[in-house]
Amino acid sequence: MLLLAACAAQTPSPPSAAAVAVPKEALPLDEAVMRLAEATLAVEKNIPPGTRRTLVIDPLIDRASGAETTATRAMASRIAALARDKHPELELKPFTLAALDEKPLILLGAITAVTEAGSLTNSTEASNTYRIWAVLGDVQTGMILSHPTAWVRAETVDATPTAFFRDSVTWTDDEAKAAYLRTCAGAPGTPMDPAYLRGLRAQAVVAEGIQAYERGDMASALAFYRQADGEPSGQQLRVLNGLYLANLELGQRDAARDAFGRVVDYGLGKNRLGLKLLFRPGGTAFVRDPGVSAAYPMWLEEIASRVAQRETCLRVTGHASMTGASITNDRLSLARAQAVRATLVRHAPPLRDRSDAVGRGSREPIVGLGTDDMRDALDRRVEFTPRRCQA
Structure with a gap:
C-alpha cells in the first residue's frame, strides 16, 4: 500500500505534442488556434484533482520581428477564452508581478511564415502558409509541459503590428526576444530557458506598459517602463523604445531625446x-x-x-x-x-x-x-x- 501511495503521488509525465492531434494541413487561423490551444492546455494530469493552477499568458509574438501583431493578439485571446471555458483547473490571470509571485503556469508562443504546410522551415519571402506554436511552462518547476504546432493559411493572418510596435522607431537583435524564442523552441519535459525565467519580472512590467500605452494612458506607461528599466533584465529594446515614445507623447522632449540616445547606444552596442x-x-x-x-x-x-x-x-x-x-x-x-x-x-x-x-x-x-x-x-x-x- 505504501508503494502504491508513493507511485500515485508522483507527478505524471507531461503530455506529448501528439496527445491532442493537430493536423499538418494549413487551416484558417481561428480553427488552427483552437486546435493549438486544445493541445497546449491538455495538462490536466499535471494538476492534482480538486486544485487549480494560475495561468498567465506572456504576449505571443511574430518570430522574425519580435512584435505583437493583430494575429498574435487574436491567438492569445482565443487561447484565453478556451482556458476560461473548458479548463476549470486553470485560473487565468493577467500577466503581472502579482501573478508571477504565485509561480504560475505560463503560456507563450509565436507565428512565422514557412515554406509549406507541415514544414518547420521558416521563410523570409511572401508565403501562403504560416506556422504557429505555443509552449506551456511551469514557473514553479522551470519545466516545459507542452509544445504543439499548427499551420495556418496566410490569407487568414493579419500581420499588422499592434500600436506600440507600429510606433516603435528602432529595431535590433535583442536578448529578451532571443530568450523568449529559445523557450518557445523547448521540448516537453525539458527546462525553460534560464535567461527567459530571469527576465520574467521585466517581461510582466513591459507587458503592462504596452497595454497602458495602447489605451492612451501615457503617464502609467512611462511609470511601467521606468519600473522595467530598473529590473536586472530591463535593458531591452522594448523598454527603451517605450521610454522614448511615452516621454514624447507627454511632451517631455528633453527626456525623449535622452531616451532615444539610450536606444542608439544600445543598438550600437549590439x-x-x-x-x-x-x-x-x-x-x-x-x-x-x-x-x-x-x-x-x-x-x-x-x-x-x-x-x-x-x-x-x-x-x-x-x-x-x-x-x-x-x-x-x-x-x-x-x-x-x-x-x-x-x-x-x-x-x-x-x-x-x-x-x-x-x-x-x-x-x-x-x-x-x-x-x-x-x-x-x-x-x-x-x-x-x-x-x-x-x-
Whole structure:
C-alpha cells in the first residue's frame, strides 16, 4: 500500500505534442488556434484533482520581428477564452508581478511564415502558409509541459503590428526576444530557458506598459517602463523604445531625446541599429507628414553625435521591401543610405572619413510581406553598423 501511495503521488509525465492531434494541413487561423490551444492546455494530469493552477499568458509574438501583431493578439485571446471555458483547473490571470509571485503556469508562443504546410522551415519571402506554436511552462518547476504546432493559411493572418510596435522607431537583435524564442523552441519535459525565467519580472512590467500605452494612458506607461528599466533584465529594446515614445507623447522632449540616445547606444552596442525612416515613393526625401518625420532630424543628429564620440567607423545600409525590380531596389536603397550618411556628416564632419553607405535592396527582409505599408516598414529600414576603422 505504501508503494502504491508513493507511485500515485508522483507527478505524471507531461503530455506529448501528439496527445491532442493537430493536423499538418494549413487551416484558417481561428480553427488552427483552437486546435493549438486544445493541445497546449491538455495538462490536466499535471494538476492534482480538486486544485487549480494560475495561468498567465506572456504576449505571443511574430518570430522574425519580435512584435505583437493583430494575429498574435487574436491567438492569445482565443487561447484565453478556451482556458476560461473548458479548463476549470486553470485560473487565468493577467500577466503581472502579482501573478508571477504565485509561480504560475505560463503560456507563450509565436507565428512565422514557412515554406509549406507541415514544414518547420521558416521563410523570409511572401508565403501562403504560416506556422504557429505555443509552449506551456511551469514557473514553479522551470519545466516545459507542452509544445504543439499548427499551420495556418496566410490569407487568414493579419500581420499588422499592434500600436506600440507600429510606433516603435528602432529595431535590433535583442536578448529578451532571443530568450523568449529559445523557450518557445523547448521540448516537453525539458527546462525553460534560464535567461527567459530571469527576465520574467521585466517581461510582466513591459507587458503592462504596452497595454497602458495602447489605451492612451501615457503617464502609467512611462511609470511601467521606468519600473522595467530598473529590473536586472530591463535593458531591452522594448523598454527603451517605450521610454522614448511615452516621454514624447507627454511632451517631455528633453527626456525623449535622452531616451532615444539610450536606444542608439544600445543598438550600437549590439552592432546593429535599424531605424524606421519613411521616404517618399521612389525618392530619397522623407515623407512630408510631420506626424511621421518631424523627429527624424533629432534622430540623425543624435546618431551622428554618439557615433562621432566612439573610436569607430560606421556603415549605413539601406534596405527595400520585396516589391519592385531588384535593380531598382538596389539603386534606391543605396541612394537613401547615401542621403542619410550625408546628413550624419553634416551633423558630425569627422564621420566623412569614418563612414560609408551601401544598399542591400530587398535581399535582407525581416517581414517579407511586400505590402509597402506599416506591416513591412522594417523591410524599408536604414541600418547603422559600427565597424573597425581600416588603416
